[in-house]
Amino acid sequence: MTGSFDLIIKNGSVYLPGGPVAADIGVIGGRIAAIGAFAADAGEVIDCTGLHVLPGVIDSQVHFREPGLEHKEDLESGSRAAVMGGVTAVFEMPNTKPNTDTADRVADKLARAHHRMWCDHAFYVGATCANAPELAELERIPGTAGVKIFMGASTGDLLVADDGALARVLASGKRRVAIHAEDEFRMNERANLRVTGDPSSHPVWRDDESAMLATRRILGLARAAKRRIHILHITTPAELELIAQHKDIATCELTPQHLTLAGEDAYPRLGTYAQMNPPIRSGAHRDGLWRWLAQGVPDVIGSDHAPHTIEEKAKTYPDSPSGMPGVQTLLPLLLDHMHHGRLSMQRLIDLTSAGAQRIFGLVGKGRIAAGYDADFTIVDLKKRWTVTPDWLESRCGWSPFTGMELTGKPIGTIIRGHRVMWEDTLAGSAVGEPVRFEATEF
Numbered sequence: 001m002t003g004s005f006d007l008i009i010k011n012g013s014v015y016l017p018g019g020p021v022a023a024d025i026g027v028i029g030g031r032i033a034a035i036g037a038f039a040a041d042a043g044e045v046i047d048c049t050g051l052h053v054l055p056g057v058i059d060s061q062v063h064f065r066e067p068g069l070e071h072k073e074d075l076e077s078g079s080r081a082a083v084m085g086g087v088t089a090v091f092e093m094p095n096t097k098p099n100t101d102t103a104d105r106v107a108d109k110l111a112r113a114h115h116r117m118w119c120d121h122a123f124y125v126g127a128t129c130a131n132a133p134e135l136a137e138l139e140r141i142p143g144t145a146g147v148k149i150f151m152g153a154s155t156g157d158l159l160v161a162d163d164g165a166l167a168r169v170l171a172s173g174k175r176r177v178a179i180h181a182e183d184e185f186r187m188n189e190r191a192n193l194r195v196t197g198d199p200s201s202h203p204v205w206r207d208d209e210s211a212m213l214a215t216r217r218i219l220g221l222a223r224a225a226k227r228r229i230h231i232l233h234i235t236t237p238a239e240l241e242l243i244a245q246h247k248d249i250a251t252c253e254l255t256p257q258h259l260t261l262a263g264e265d266a267y268p269r270l271g272t273y274a275q276m277n278p279p280i281r282s283g284a285h286r287d288g289l290w291r292w293l294a295q296g297v298p299d300v301i302g303s304d305h306a307p308h309t310i311e312e313k314a315k316t317y318p319d320s321p322s323g324m325p326g327v328q329t330l331l332p333l334l335l336d337h338m339h340h341g342r343l344s345m346q347r348l349i350d351l352t353s354a355g356a357q358r359i360f361g362l363v364g365k366g367r368i369a370a371g372y373d374a375d376f377t378i379v380d381l382k383k384r385w386t387v388t389p390d391w392l393e394s395r396c397g398w399s400p401f402t403g404m405e406l407t408g409k410p411i412g413t414i415i416r417g418h419r420v421m422w423e424d425t426l427a428g429s430a431v432g433e434p435v436r437f438e439a440t441e442f
Contacts, residue, residue: 005033005042007417009376012048015055015349017367025053027374030416034370046419048378051411052345055353055368056088056375060145060360061178061232061253061302062327064090066112068097073307073395075109078327079117079432081305081393083421085328086377086410088119089365089435091145091302094126099158101126102134103141110143110434117432118420119413120365120375124148124178127169128157136173142441143434145360146175151214152182153277153322159184163221170225175439176251176359177222178230181214181239182206182278199317200267203279208236211278215239219246230359233258233304235278237288244297251299251359254289254351256333257326259301261400262286272313272320273400276306290342300355303330307396325394329387329401335379335408361438378412385409391424 007027014023014035026034026042064078075092082090092109094100100109100123109123122145125131125138139147149169150158160166161184170177187210195201215231219242222229231252234240243252257276262283266274274280292298306323313320334348343351357366364373387401413421418431 005038005040007044007046007374008038008040008042009046009048009053009414012051012053012378014053014368015345017369019346020052025368025374025376027417030374031364032368032370032372032374035368044419046412050380052379052381053368054349054377054379055366056373056415057086057331057352057377058089058356058365059087059303059305059327059330060091060300060356061093062090062305063093063095063323065307066096067108072309075113076116076118076430077393077395078305079119079121079430080426081325081328083118083413083415083426084391084393084424086331086379086413087327088375088377088413088415089121090119090327091122091124094124094148095150095154095158099126100124101128101131101157103138106138106141106144113432115430115432118426118430119415119432120435121432122435122437126158127160129160129165130157132165132168132172134172135169139173139175140440142436144440145435145437146178147173148178148180150180151218152184152187152210153180161185163217166218166221167225170221170227176228176230178232179218181211181218181231183210183213183217186210186213194318196318197316199272199275199320200263202275202317203263203281206277206279208238211236212238212242215242219243219250222249232302233278234289234298235281236285237292240289240292240297244292244295252297253300253302254293254298255302255304255326256330257304257324257400259286259289259337260333266400270400272315272317273324273398275317275320275322276304276324277322293343298351299359301330301334301351303327307394309396310398324400325396325398328393329399331377331379331410332387332406332408333401335381336406339381339407363436363438363441365435374414374417376412376414377410378414379408380411381408383407383409
């Protein structure tokens with residue numbers, strides 16, 4: 001094929017929907033124009049010899065803390081970490097200060113993000129008891145990923161804990177609703193099980209049944225409301241067994257943390273740096289998640305990137321905050337798991353791009369195909385390297401995976417034809433735009 005392109009990706013192993021092929025990709029106007037072998041002019045040519053070109057990775061759960069908590073992270077620094085880790089788009093959560101729970105607050109986030117965020121982005125609207133009647137309109141604002149419900153692990157207006165309030169939220173709107181499923185009532189009853197100075201008591205307090213109760217409740221309420229839901233950061237095999245019986249209404253997410261860390265090692269080694277909600281559980285739980293992942297039940301992997309400062313994490317448990325950074329290490333951890341035979345490249349792509357497109361109805365993203373956005377995550381599957389503090393871009397400045405040796409590394413991040421990261425170096429300037437969804441297009 002001859003002609004002129006803005007960008008040509010050459011000589012890589014390109015992962016199309018049908019599998020990997022040796023091909024070039026021609027880009028015009030930020031979209032994929034052609035796939036094949038080109039003798040053509042281009043404004044830029046990127047040689048990917050020896051590298052693998054994946055659809056752009058989508059992280060469907062991050063907390064970038066802006067507005068109100070910028071000392072931990074902001075939209076610029078969080079998205080910088082994202083593209084450094086090969087992530088081309090993120091869905092950001094509503095528990096900021098103030099909460100993202102009105103049209104004006106969504107508009108404020110979109111304005112803050114415009115060409116300050118390095119990656120493409122969408123923002124969740126937080127459900128509250130007060131805004132339930134407006135959610136059907138709020139979820140249709142362009143640039144919104146939908147509605148997020150906190151059944152537990154939140155405070156103030158964003159906590160929607162009882163069945164009556166949950167039913168009112170589910171009755172308002174049509175898009176898939178994202179759920180943090182921990183049972184607030186059981187956790188309140190068990191708060192006395194927290195042991196001062198011992199973060200390993202965190203999963204004792206927030207036990208398996210706290211998660212299972214909430215998941216069982218929200219599945220029943222969703223079926224009664226005839227509303228599709230997406231249950232975030234599953235931590236127990238029993239939940240996945242239950243969700244497998246309700247796939248007509250429920251999709252679900254795993255995190256790299258819960259697939260990588262085991263409480264028996266993590267709490268003695270990391271202390272409060274291993275503290276998150278829902279908790280890091282045992283090695284048996286981790287292995288059970290992998291078994292259900294092999295059965296195809298989880299739909300996506302999100303990082304639940306939730307940074308806190310080192311000073312905050314240094315507080316004595318349980319005064320220490322829950323959450324850890326993860327957007328930059330999401331793909332590297334999965335590439336390492338793939339290297340060790342725990343998942344295939346086909347499954348990795350499904351969990352990090354195609355799955356998000358399928359369940360959230362993204363427009364122009366999630367696969368390498370003509371007409372789609374020119375979003376590519378370029379990786380070196382053979383690269384052996386160690387996660388070091390100087391590689392991290394999050395404002396919090398730490399990771400539970402620092403010092404870990406991995407095989408497989410993101411080499412380049414291309415977003416709508418813009419090379420924004422190459423070999424650990426940011427290139428150009430922030431070009432992030434709102435992600436488009438089928439539900440908000442017309």
